Amino acid sequence: MGEIIPYDKRQGVIWMNGEFVDWADANIHVLTHGLHYGSCVFEGERAYDGAIFKSREHSERLQRSAEMLGFELPYTVDEIEAAKHETLKRMGLDNAYVRAVAWRGSGQMGVAAKKAGINVAIAIWEWGDYFADKMKGIRITISDWKRPQPDSAPVKAKAAGLYMICTLSKHAAEAQGYADALMYDYKGRVAELTGAHIFFVKDGELHTPTNDILLDGITRATVLDLAARRKIKVRQRDIMPEEMKDFTECFVVGTAAEVTPVREIKGIEFTPGDVTRALVEDYDKLVRRQLVTEPAE
Numbered sequence: 001m002g003e004i005i006p007y008d009k010r011q012g013v014i015w016m017n018g019e020f021v022d023w024a025d026a027n028i029h030v031l032t033h034g035l036h037y038g039s040c041v042f043e044g045e046r047a048y049d050g051a052i053f054k055s056r057e058h059s060e061r062l063q064r065s066a067e068m069l070g071f072e073l074p075y076t077v078d079e080i081e082a083a084k085h086e087t088l089k090r091m092g093l094d095n096a097y098v099r100a101v102a103w104r105g106s107g108q109m110g111v112a113a114k115k116a117g118i119n120v121a122i123a124i125w126e127w128g129d130y131f132a133d134k135m136k137g138i139r140i141t142i143s144d145w146k147r148p149q150p151d152s153a154p155v156k157a158k159a160a161g162l163y164m165i166c167t168l169s170k171h172a173a174e175a176q177g178y179a180d181a182l183m184y185d186y187k188g189r190v191a192e193l194t195g196a197h198i199f200f201v202k203d204g205e206l207h208t209p210t211n212d213i214l215l216d217g218i219t220r221a222t223v224l225d226l227a228a229r230r231k232i233k234v235r236q237r238d239i240m241p242e243e244m245k246d247f248t249e250c251f252v253v254g255t256a257a258e259v260t261p262v263r264e265i266k267g268i269e270f271t272p273g274d275v276t277r278a279l280v281e282d283y284d285k286l287v288r289r290q291l292v293t294e295p296a297e
């Protein structure tokens with residue numbers, strides 16, 4: 001793997017609070033509320049062939065996440081949309097990762113920070129596959145951390161604070177040679193990965209965890225549509241860990257992961273088969289606008 005250029009040492013422009021600034025100048029003060037107290041929400045999006053996939057859905061989710069953390073974005077969804085598209089154009093990229101982020105600023109320090117000020121930024125960079133050897137199928141382990149219960153945190157927000165356990169989980173997984181970690185939830189159910197949702201296949205049917213405490217995944221919803229178009233039956237239900245050995249195929253989905261086959265979950269093996277392959281292909285065609293989407297019957 002090539003050397004990673006530090007993210008603060010890259011070239012280009014970043015949209016920050018309504019204007020374009022040089023990449024190197026998109027800085028914040030060390031006394032920023034979002035940094036100290038986790039008052040920060042964000043989006044991860046991908047552009048394919050010059051168009052951001054499901055861009056508006058992402059901007060709307062950013063707005064909802066901010067509301068769940070008790071603040072209002074100082075820009076409308078339309079303004080964020082325009083800023084993202086202009087940033088993509090100015091960066092001269094066709095295939096890229098899009099990061100929109102909103103946070104409480106440095107106007108006030110302390111737990112209460114209504115006057116801290118709200119900031120929004122958009123950065124876009126070139127990006128490839130999230131998982132190395134994606135199509136071979138990834139190996140994942142089980143995290144020691146559990147997704148929190150809905151009265152412990154705003155679990156539906158794509159909020160920075162919720163990623164603390166994801167970073168711990170992913171680092172522990174990588175230290176053991178796995179690509180990622182599957183997290184159970186506070187009830188012990190199979191939940192999601194550190195940045196993706198999970199699907200299983202048995203007898204040609206899809207099984208995926210109930211969405212009550214999971215992030216409302218944009219890729220998850222897309223894959224559910226694609227499955228409906230193929231008339232693949234989907235069971236959204238509580239899945240307990242002891243059931244995993246009964247599934248034949250497994251794959252994970254997310255903006256970054258796209259549709260990635262799984263070949264092992266900590267000793268339980270899966271063989272990517274027809275259902276996984278079909279959805280990998282459909283998703284790829286859809287994001288590249290080679291699949292006409294009409295509502296599924």
Ligand SMILES: Cc1ncc(COP(=O)(O)O)c(C=O)c1O
Nearest residue numbers: 194195196197217218219254255
């Ligand atoms: C914890 C978690 N689950 C699932 C996903 C997948 O969501 P989406 O398909 O909206 O990217 C993400 C990525 O945003 C995530 O961070």
